[in-house]
Amino acid sequence: MFRTLAKLLQVLNSETAPGQISLGLCLGMVVGFTPFFTLHNVLVLLLVLVFRVNVSAFLLGLALFSALAYLLDPLFHQLGLAVLHVEDLQDLWTDFYNTAIGRLEHFNNTVVLGSFIVTLLLFLPLLLLINLLIKHYRTHVPGWFKNSRLVTMFKASHFYTVYQSVSRVVPS
């Protein structure tokens, strides 16, 4: 976990595009929030591997949102159940239910649909927000941070040693 966090800090401080990091975190959210063995997660994994999405950010996002999903599952279930029973959407669901992709996607499961809707709603705002935060971080935080007392203390800590070792290994 320390290693992943350290990598993330390393990435944050590198010249990696903010979009790659935010996309990694958001795709991690998709896989983390929704049940793992679903068709859309195969697609997400393909995207993570094929496109230059930051894998560390993806793994961190996956770990973070999986833990969060454990708490949010009842909410996902309620949301999925409500949406699956919306009268106006019944024809749509029925059509989808009668397709092979629909059945493989297992969309008719309340947690799958509930969590998938939440990820869809959060994906773009979260992507933009993280992008903004990364840019803000890179502009303001490093200069202030380097001179802070906290960093002086931090440089003397074990975490910093790990960070340094990772920095040597992972090219920026």
Added chain:
Amino acid sequence: MTRWIRWWGLAVFVLVIAILAGGIVLFADRLVKGAVESVGTRANGAKVELSGASLSFSPLGFALTDLQVTDAHHPLRNAVQIQRIKFALDGYALLRRNIVVTDLIAEGVRTDTPRTTSGALPQVPAPEAEVKKPGLTDSFSFPQVDLPDAKQFLASNELTSIKLAEQFRSELDQAKEQWNQRLAELPDSAALKKYEERVQQVRPDLKGNALQDAQAIAESVKQLQALRDDISKDVQRVQSAKQAWDADWATWARHSKDLLAAPGADLDHLKKKYSLDAKGFANTSRALFGGQIAHWTDMGLYWYDKAKPLLAGDRAEVQEQRPQRGKGIDVRFAERDQTPGFLIRSFKLGLEVPAGILRGEIRNITNDQVTLGHPLTFNFFAENMPGLQDLELEGVFNHVVPGAAVDSARFKAHGVVVQRFDVLHQPSFPVVLSEAAVDLDAAVKLQDGELKGDMSANFKTVKLGAEFAGSAGELQKILAAALVDVRHFMLKAQLQGSLQAYDVELRSDLDELLRDALNRQFRARVDKFVADAKLQLDTKVQATRRELEAKLGDLKGIGGVVDERQKQVNDVQQKAEQELRLATDKSKQQTDEKTQSAKQKAAQEASKLKDRLKEQLKF
């Protein structure tokens, strides 16, 4: 654009997918084999084994070889063994998470085959022993009908006539003793003579003196009255003895009559004892065929029980489910193409039976007939069965409407040539049907938990017989001879009850045929035995009867003595009464005379006094 693409990532993805696909292709066979064995074993309660499985892609499906399903009740035998199973899956349905087998073909299906190793599960306790159906599977018990030697029988058995004769002899001996004693207590001739003497003695000795005579007569009356009282007591004793005698004699007469009738009753009892019990032989066919019918019924119900989970047609109510954490619930929507989660559209099989091959097809095997909208149907017919005119098995298991399931089956086999069929395995009486032509019709129906069925079998050109290994009893020999005479018979069975508790009622004209044949052969033997026994008994009873008659004669003599005593004592009593009457009359006469004389004397005195008064008063 290319700076956004990570080519090695794409390669990793393709590699992972390829490994997964390769793994499935390589290990699918083992996975299927393991799945069939583990699921089958769990469902069967005993080992289910498969030699091999192979996956095919066009058409998508599997081929399984040598499937062995252990009989849970007999772990060293397979309930069913299938040489080869081939089935094709509907790929599109599989994508929709439905297992739909379009064609399932099973070849070389055999039932009740031997196993080389036990198929019992070590951790699973042995299944409960099969419940014995009372009356159907009971062994054939023969009544004791071996006819003994009449002389030996009489010597070793206590007959009523002999027992009564002994009792009567003892009774008469005792009575003789008692009556001799009682006779001794009764007044004998000496006592009666004494009474007569006393009568003579108490007669008044009249001397002409009126006063003295009157006193003598009064004394005589007094003594005669005392004598009469004494005699009366003896009369009462004799009368009481006479009454007791009469009662005893009546009892002996009754016992004597019973004794005369006893040998007849003994012979009747013998006849009954060594006659064939009509009830015991009323259902010989049940004893002969009951076990076999019970076995077939059990086998049918065993397979029905195994198939039952495939017929459970009620769909789970999704709305009532409570979601598992992180799992959620699946909401079902209407399916355009109504397909159950599991369906075998067609299952064709060739069942190898000793007579040939039974080929057939089972359609619509599913646990969700409600969704499918069609019931399970099956139809079998005979193939390569020489000597068989027609064989058909068909049935419908209809669970389409929840809560209104109806399962029915019909079986018809005409012109079945039976050659050596073990009807009864009992060592003491092994019955074998060596030859017969059978027409068999059977139907069974299960509705609302109520099981109903009937079977009718017409056996023609029958050759029945019993093959004894050792020595046979009397009845076994007779029954075996009777079985040989049977040329044709009908057997009817009615099944009713529930799957858990059913009863089979068997009827057959074989019962009557056998009973008649048995009676014919057995009656003559019994009659001879009874005649022998009568002769022996008569000889034995005759001597006893003569002895008892002599004893009764003796007792009759005692009766005569009692009668004589009674007569004598009555005579004495009459004499005493007569003397008393005479004495009393005489006493009365004397008293009257005395009164008359006194009156006359008084009248004379009065007349004299009157005359004297007249003289004195004469003026």
